[in-house]
Amino acid sequence: MTAEPAGVVSLTARRQADLGAIASGQVAAARAQAGLAPAAFAARLAALLGWEPSAEAVKRWERESTPPGDVLLACASLMQGVPASSLPLFAEMRGSFSAGALVGPWVTTYLFSHGGEPHCHADIAHVVAESDDRIRAANHPPEPRSQGRRKAFRNEIEARLAGRHLVGEWQNTSDTRYAGSLQLAVLPGETVMEGYYTGVGSDVEVSQGFWKWVRLEPDPGLPGIMLRDPRELHHLVMSHSQIDVPLTLADIRGES
Secondary structure: OOOOOOOOOOHHHHHHHHHHHHHHHHHHHHHHHHOOOHHHHHHHHHHHHOOOOOHHHHHHHHHOOOOOHHHHHHHHHHOOOOOOOOOHHHOOOOEOOOHHHHOEEEEEEEEEEEOOEEEEEEEEEEEEEOOOOEEEEEOOOOOOEEOOOOOOOOEEEEEEEEEOEEEEEEEEOOOOOOEEEEEEEEOOOOOEEEEEEEEEEEOOEEEEEEEEEEEEOOOOOHHHOOEOOHHHHHHHHHOOOOOOOOEOHHHHEOOO
């Protein structure tokens, strides 16, 4: 072999280091997705490996050393069919309260750009808790309202609690080109959440906007209604404070 000139970093060594970092990230992502402490995650791995790693080994694989191949296969198996968490750095940061406190319908609204002008979107996000610090949400039924668009934005959301913040991702299912991230502060009382989204504006730009959520009283008639004009709902939600009572079906119902 030809020796590398002094001061030149081997590309092979750099590639190996990059692959090692990716492998470590896969272990961290699998544990974050499972929402388990290192010891509990080690026990989960043991059921697939046939041998039991220690909690200390899990920590090393995430931060210092490259995990063995069978460990990577076990992590992939645990995450099969489940999107990898993009938030491994939040794995040790737990929520200030149980995600169950957020379960139920929420009126949400934000502005988006359409034809170069700001337009209003409004929907009802139905939150379900997947664990003490993880939620999923879908914004229908009823059908969302996106000003100026024939087909409204249907979104699915996955997020986790970190302190009093929901940090996660959203995916548009009516036009799968659009996806992004969100961070919402849960105001005391758990009836108002507000923060920001970022998303795909185009192939070369990122969009962003303020996103506010207000709790809605559950009602069995909710799925069958048509929402009010999104501009009206945007004004209603933006003027709602955390000390106001939750909104009701009468507040959000539009004329058929």
